[in-house]
Amino acid sequence: MKPHVAIVGAGLAGSVLADLLVKNDCLVTVFDKSRGTGGRLSTCRLGDYSADLGAPYILDGSDSATEIDFSNWLQTQPQIEQWSPRVTDFKGDAIEHLRFSTASPRQSALTRSLITGAEFIPSTRVGYIWPELVEEKAGVIVRDDKGKGLGQFDAVVVATPALQAVPLLEAIPRFMKKAESIAPEVSWVHVMVTYSESRETPDLILGQHEVLSRITKDSAKPGRICPENSDVWVIEANKEWSRAHENTSPDVVAQHLRKAFMELFPTHNHVIAERTHRWLYARHSKTDADFLWDSFSRIGVCGDWFGQGETNAAWQSATLLSKALIEHFQQMDMPSDNHLIAV
Ligand SMILES: Cc1cc2nc3c(=O)[nH]c(=O)nc-3n(C[C@H](O)[C@H](O)[C@H](O)COP(=O)(O)OP(=O)(O)OC[C@H]3O[C@@H](n4cnc5c(N)ncnc54)[C@H](O)[C@@H]3O)c2cc1C
Structure with a gap:
């Protein structure tokens, strides 16, 4: 079975990550609270x-x-x-x-095109992310801001501005602290x-x-x-x-x-x-890390607040996190027909 990754945020970081994961044989679902893609590249x-x-x-x-x-x-x-x-x-x-x-x-044509291979769920504000066993399967539960279940995923990545990431990172206090400090x-x-x-x-x-x-x-x-x-x-x-x-x-x-x-x-x-x-x-403001990833809880974070705080930082953070995720899925002994392509 292909690993299924949820991404919160269809800005440049979330869209670049979606594209790279789809190209590396993952199923990807992208949620955004807005009606379209782009975030701070929107029209x-x-x-x-x-x-x-x-x-x-x-x-x-x-x-x-x-x-x-x-x-x-x-x-x-x-x-x-x-x-x-x-x-x-x-x-x-x-x-x-x-x-x-x-x-x-x-x-926004750029992000729209990058997420073509992913499932895009607009007008959905994610409010809760938590690692949880469902029918003995480890994964991460995602709910919207009203508590409605949006599914269980093999990994979840938060690709939002730092302060919007804070309430979503309660499961990993050190990630939450980092986001709060920006x-x-x-x-x-x-x-x-x-x-x-x-x-x-x-x-x-x-x-x-x-x-x-x-x-x-x-x-x-x-x-x-x-x-x-x-x-x-x-x-x-x-x-x-x-x-x-x-x-x-x-x-x-x-x-x-x-x-x-x-x-x-x-x-x-x-x-x-x-x-x-x-x-x-x-x-x-700048932060020293390139991205955050916790392989135990399977929650990651990327965006322009890792690095120089502009589009190049969003791209780099997503690109580097995609490599960590792909490596993670390979180590989890996912089906051997997964082909890793260079990113
Ligand atoms: C006015 C302005 C001018 C700029 N000028 C430049 C420039 O000249 N050059 C440059 O390189 N950069 C510039 N930037 C910065 C650049 O736009 C950003 O660095 C980059 O687009 C950030 O991408 P991102 O994916 O990290 O975040 P974002 O684009 O912010 O994407 C995050 C997405 O997450 C979604 N989201 C947030 N919370 C939730 C939630 N709970 N549930 C679901 N979805 C959620 C948001 O709706 C958004 O779509 C500018 C920014 C602005 C605002």
Whole structure:
């Protein structure tokens, strides 16, 4: 019988792990509390438009071995396209030679494709994970947040932001403590569709600003469809401003972010649709481990809070945990027709 693994979270980490386990002959069920995949790479709808609400892109190429491996892996994903936007700082000075990777036609296309071989159960918030014998078979029980049984699995992996992992890790207090020790960073994001006949804007604005950290013209990314004279913008508040306004109402945040945008681009003042989102766990403080795995209870943890706290860390953590899980199942004397392929 193939080992059956449950993964909590269909963000990049959970989806990469699902893909690698399926390719190594495991049955995989992925639960997510949201309606779709992506987590912090998800896409939101705004009437007839859509926009990437989390990471707008992934920085291409870097120095460390992990980043080179991640970059090489990204190039093998059919949804990934290169993006060379016109970039300026907030004063309007050009920033040259920046190249990014982004999934097309939206960021969530990457996670959607990675979990194709797994069973995906959306709109299900997992609330309980516990190692338990069922009819003398060792495994891990999973229940939703209302106590409804979701099944017994040969292993369960929690691939959520650190603080969302805490209540799921009660069975292993040292894992729970580790998750509790991670400090999350809040981030306010305002998405806006504007109508303007002026096309004189950069595609990406970065750098120092009293309110903002980045403005991305989502509609300039590869594969996006946007009617003529319309643009979709993703406006991110900076770390300090987001922290100071963590509990401010979305309407007030929207006013501030819209105003900061209009001061930069006064000709883009005709707003067709808009939406404001607060990411409570946008990024994380770093932790020293690559992932957590307890072969006795068969519970593992991965995500971007293992490492540098961004997409490359989520990918690396999931990739390394997949190797530990595959090794575990081989040692458990699973059927000998399991073929281990390199990950
Ligand atoms: C605004 C913003 C901008 C960013 N910009 C960049 C950038 O430029 N470059 C970069 O590399 N990274 C960036 N990041 C960070 C990047 O998006 C994340 O590092 C990465 O996507 C994290 O992936 P993950 O799988 O670890 O977690 P997540 O994407 O958070 O996935 C976790 C999933 O678990 C689900 N979940 C949580 N609890 C439960 C539960 N109890 N039951 C079921 N499901 C549950 C959630 O719904 C979610 O789908 C940005 C993030 C944000 C928010």
